[in-house]
Amino acid sequence: MTKSKPVIFWFRNDLRLADNPALAAACDTGQPVIPVYIHDDVNAGIWKNGGATNWWLHQSLTSLAASIGAAGLHPLVFCKGDAKAEIARLVKETGADHVFWNRCYEPWAIARDTQIKESLKSGGVDAQSFSAFLLFEPWEIQNKTGQPYKVFTPYSRACLERGGIRPPVSGKLKSDGKPIITGLPLEKLGLMPDIKWYDGMAETWTPGETGAKKRLKKFITGCLDEYKAQRDFPAVDGGSRMSPYLHFGEISPHIIWHDVSKAIAEAGHDNAFANHGQGYLRQLLWREFSWHLLYHFPEFPEKAWNPRFAGFKWKKNKKLLNHWQKGQTGYPIIDAGMRELWQTGWMHNRVRMLVGSFLVKNLLLDWRDGEDWFWDTLVDADLGNNAQGWQWIAGCGADAAPYFRIFNPILQSRKFDAEGDYIRRYVPELSKLPDEFIHAPWEAPAMELHRAGITLGKTYPHPIVDHAEARDLALKAYHDSKPDDDAA
DNA sequence: TGAAATGTTGGGGCG
DNA sequence: ACGCCCCAACATTTC
Numbered sequence: 020m021t022k023s024k025p026v027i028f029w030f031r032n033d034l035r036l037a038d039n040p041a042l043a044a045a046c047d048t049g050q051p052v053i054p055v056y057i058h059d060d061v062n063a064g065i066w067k068n069g070g071a072t073n074w075w076l077h078q079s080l081t082s083l084a085a086s087i088g089a090a091g092l093h094p095l096v097f098c099k100g101d102a103k104a105e106i107a108r109l110v111k112e113t114g115a116d117h118v119f120w121n122r123c124y125e126p127w128a129i130a131r132d133t134q135i136k137e138s139l140k141s142g143g144v145d146a147q148s149f150s151a152f153l154l155f156e157p158w159e160i161q162n163k164t165g166q167p168y169k170v171f172t173p174y175s176r177a178c179l180e181r182g183g184i185r186p187p188v189s190g191k192l193k194s195d196g197k198p199i200i201t202g203l204p205l206e207k208l209g210l211m212p213d214i215k216w217y218d219g220m221a222e223t224w225t226p227g228e229t230g231a232k233k234r235l236k237k238f239i240t241g242c243l244d245e246y247k248a249q250r251d252f253p254a255v256d257g258g259s260r261m262s263p264y265l266h267f268g269e270i271s272p273h274i275i276w277h278d279v280s281k282a283i284a285e286a287g288h289d290n291a292f293a294n295h296g297q298g299y300l301r302q303l304l305w306r307e308f309s310w311h312l313l314y315h316f317p318e319f320p321e322k323a324w325n326p327r328f329a330g331f332k333w334k335k336n337k338k339l340l341n342h343w344q345k346g347q348t349g350y351p352i353i354d355a356g357m358r359e360l361w362q363t364g365w366m367h368n369r370v371r372m373l374v375g376s377f378l379v380k381n382l383l384l385d386w387r388d389g390e391d392w393f394w395d396t397l398v399d400a401d402l403g404n405n406a407q408g409w410q411w412i413a414g415c416g417a418d419a420a421p422y423f424r425i426f427n428p429i430l431q432s433r434k435f436d437a438e439g440d441y442i443r444r445y446v447p448e449l450s451k452l453p454d455e456f457i458h459a460p461w462e463a464p465a466m467e468l469h470r471a472g473i474t475l476g477k478t479y480p481h482p483i484v485d486h487a488e489a490r491d492l493a494l495k496a497y498h499d500s501k502p503d504d505d506a507a
Numbered sequence: 508t509g510a511a512a513t514g515t516t517g518g519g520g521c522g
Numbered sequence: 523a524c525g526c527c528c529c530a531a532c533a534t535t536t537c
């Protein structure tokens with residue numbers, strides 16, 4: 020009996036065993052499957068993983084390697100470097116005759132993977148890619164004229180009409196687990212930072228497939244019934260927190276879609292529940308929409324989608340940017356958000372909009388400065404979502420908030436953190452201020468500040484800009500950037 | 508997935 | 523009783 024050639028299964032943003040179509044297909048060949056993870060820091064250009072992302076990735080790979088062991092599969096093989104070269108080397112060393120993976124959609128990854136597929140095929144090796152990261156392939160959804168969608172609502176309608184979201188792949192993964200090759204120790208990938216700044220993240224998160232499943236279950240049973248009512252309050256743990264897991268594919272959108280739909284169905288005639296559930300599914304479609312836009316406009320992370328912003332005079336001011344990054348703007352809700360991000364690697368969605376609006380419309384700094392900071396500090400940093408979010412808030416995106424829609428950080432704070440719980444959690448130096456002053460401490464009477472142990476400019480900054488003034492400046496800048504032929 | 512400015516209305520105080 | 527003014531409260535427009 021001739022010894023069967025192995026199949027290489029290449030893990031990328033699909034760090035899971037459940038609902039992993041390419042992995043299931045690899046096992047279905049009946050040949051030994053060698054699971055591989057390549058830390059490719061060569062091809063990503065300026066979009067190499069950020070620090071928080073790499074921390075998460077390290078934890079997630081630890082967890083993945085353990086589940087692979089528990090499933091009796093071939094031990095996970097770690098490699099580092101140019102994936103093109105690494106795949107070629109692995110094929111040569113193992114004599115593999117298939118390479119399977121699930122598709123990635125970053126423009127640089129598409130370019131790289133296309134090359135890899137071609138070179139494998141020309142070398143007589145079968146290469147197959149599968150759909151696992153998105154519910155809909157970005158090229159599948161088109162409007163009536165065959166063009167990509169530019170507005171979310173019709174896009175989401177088209178998705179729902181198309182339907183046909185496949186159920187999660189079921190069945191047990193089986194393959195000969197006898198080690199064929201070994202890779203690098205995980206530590207050699209260099210994902211963990213030298214300075215130990217990640218305690219807050221470790222306390223907040225459980226990266227990995229098991230953590231994802233647990234969190235999803237908790238969300239569906241505990242939060243979904245009030246989702247739309249609670250999701251906007253940053254002090255409430257009312258969201259799913261699936262974003263980092265989705266980014267690394269520790270859970271698939273298909274599993275989430277399926278489980279949430281099942282919960283809606285089980286609620287029967289409970290229309291309120293269905294409404295909350297559909298509100299959540301709609302958010303999943305925003306993720307699809309982001310990747311749809313990125314696919315059809317590969318410059319999305321670097322270039323304003325709306326050409327009108329091509330000549331916009333963003334300020335360059337390191338000092339202001341630094342105040343924003345460190346949560347020292349003097350606006351409590353903004354500072355709370357930026358500190359939540361720094362400490363936990365994540366920020367509540369409502370607050371992301373507020374800090375984004377503040378950066379772009381109050382400080383007049385370039386949305387790409389915000390995008391870069393988020394890229395480095397978010398554990399859910401995701402090229403499509405991040406670019407879409409920043410272009411949206413800056414007003415230069417496809418289906419974006421108009422530039423003149425400017426959030427008032429004080430009003431938003433009073434509305435969505437009325438009791439100041441969120442502010443007190445992340446800006447403890449203000450914790451003794453009464454609710455009525457905590458949103459704008461500079462308006463508090465001297466006695467209240469004294470009683471709360473606050474000296475503005477010393478224990479907490481003065482506001483770095485005046486909101487009303489900043490608003491006028493932003494509107495003026497927008498007006499000035501108008502092309503002449505647009506002025507009438 | 509706004510906020511501010513501006514316009515309108517209607518009740519109540521008051522001469 | 524009446525008109526006038528004030529100003530919430532709400533609606534509309536503008537950025």
